[in-house]
Amino acid sequence: MVTTDLLDIDTLLSSDEKDIRSAVRRCCESAVDPYVADWFEAGDLPPIRELAKELGDLGVLGMHLDGYGCAGMSAVAYGLACLELEASDSGIRSLVSVQGSLAMYALWRWGSEEQKVEWLPRMAGGLAIGCFGLTEPDHGSDPAGLRTRARRSGGDWLLSGTKTWITNGSIADVAIVWAQTDDGLRGFVVPTDTPGFAAHTIKHKLSLRASVTSELVLDGVRLPASAVLPGVTGLRGPLSCLSEARYGIVWGAMGAARSAFRTALDYSLTRQQFGRPIAGFQLTQQKLAAMHQELALGTLLALHLGRLKDTSGVRPEQVSVGKLNNVGKALDVCRTARTILGANGISLEYPVIRHLTNLESVLTYEGTAEIHTLTVGQALTGIAAFR
Template identity: 70%
Template sequence: MSHVDPTKLPALDPADPAALDDLLSSDEKEIRGAVRQMLDQSVEPYIAEWFENGAIPNIRELTKEFGSLGLLGMHLEGYGCAGMTATEYGLACLELEASDSGLRSLVSVQGSLAMFAIWRWGSEEQKQQWLPGMAAGDLIGCFGLTEPDAGSDPGSMKTRARRDGSDWVLTGNKMWISNAPFADVAVVWAMTDEGVRGFIVPAGTPGFSAPEIKHKLSLRASATGELVLDEVRLPESAMLPEARGLKGPLACLNEARYGIVWGALGAARSSLDSARRYATERTQFGKPIGAFQLTQQKLADMTLEYVKGYLLAVHLGRRKDQDLLRPEQVSIGKLNNVREALEICRTARTILGANGISLEYPVIRHANNLESVLTYEGTVEMHTLVLGQVLTGEAAFR
């Protein structure tokens, strides 16, 4: 066994003590850096104000900026999409959520839900009509599956689509739909006589509206709305021809959940970095609070959970790039990384004390946002039962 001189080992970076950067290629680091540079210029100076005001005033300009960088549908091929790897997309999600979960939600809903639905299940004509504009950020999409009485059980949806001559007529309501208030197009899932089918509904179609949901204390920098479908008449060409049954929307949700596996780590990293810096600057009893054992334990525990979550995300990303990633494995990542990221944010808040609840720091904003991320795209309970079924062979959903 060769002897290693400790003095010649690479120095430890307190912001990356496990040297996680060594897992990434130069291309992956370059893409991550480009996303971070754009966010530092266009988002970071304003995000606390956007969160406090509950709106992004320049949302269309920001979406076009995302499009120009290739963030929208970035892991899809063709039609103006960037065609990046799953790991590169994951790194982008991490950086987006390090700024704010609402921004990662916007990109995720656009690319992994609305665009992916059309890309995977749509006709060539539908792809040509919608995807280039959505990839550029000129058109914003949303994804209508969740209903007031159908969340974890989408098969019980009440939205109906019936044939009327050569047309389809949709009636129903969708709830908690990100991007809905300003979306140009909605992918809506409805029950038909032949099972669940997907439809492309352009904004402005008679009978269609998307009122915004107000009074949120989470994801405030993300516009959320309801989709109201009151006898919305659509041509046959509005149906996604390749999607039949719940397989269609569930495949889209799996794409979005994969982005969350990475994104939640961004919120965790931002909070952990804030807590670590604060612990070196805040002095009590004559020395920085980072010199006290209990504070160091908190920082060590947060770092351990972040490192483990990052290793899991990279592993799942590599599997996805090899077309080996199963939905159950995405559930493992979503369940672990969001749960641990939320705990990191909560612990970071205790290190900052009263300052931890101020928007002068990002911690309480990330914690509030992750309360939504914890339960959307599959609740803790549902992903727990998915893993439970893997372990036992028994389905406990019903």
């Protein structure tokens, strides 16, 4: 029997972890896989609210958080869910990641009790969708320079600025917006029906097409004093959320790689050239062996970080190691898989080109490869080389 797990990595998982993985895979097989190529080709995610509700019923939205309707699962369980979601499409994993690890985590970690009670149960159930407004047109890798401003107006706050490349932005019910104040960088809980708030869907993407990506415009948005996240001031707030989301990417990238690898393996066993399956040629077997190796090592790295996160805790530079390695290796796997499929590799009849173009975005968002390289470099040398 042909296997894709030569290292028996499954033996490192508990029965509960395997059950969670299987439940997410079944959901993806019924609700995502039959349709995602069409969504990607159309550049839209039409059933996003229905899908969010189904994912909420499954318990994967904010599944690694405790209380307020959240499932309280382990980091490894959440990682396995991310792997299965991204095996279907990076855009679907992004929907879950932005909801749970950015918007919900910001509320859960830094919000007031009133904010948590108001939003988290609905978000966990998929009844309310959140987005995370940090990146700006002129400030991506350097969030300390962002220009969105919040100033006091009597007992209220007035927010003005623009955010871009915001997943879920134009369909969100609540936005977590980070803005400069006289006291430093602060986070604000912004219901999207607040006057002065607008969101515009970004079109003409050639990556993450089965995902809603938006520009947020805040034009004198008036918020009560209770809208500010009380638990944090400064970059520590948004960076802590990004670390949570990056952890999910470490796993998710391996889902995209697994899908591409299995597709290439299956294709190579049935595609006939020169009178035999192309899997029987040495060059093809070299490609398959190299892809399997990167997939296995990346999955082991993700599992190691997950076990750390569930026990002693995981440091930001450790997450950077994971994202830097796994996204880059997943891209290599997808590119190699594409060569095995030949011309068929660029067809949406197969998932490979979709995963490949999606990963080009995953390589950049939530910390570019360059930023994670410098994060690792600083951890190794003690010298910051960002400026």
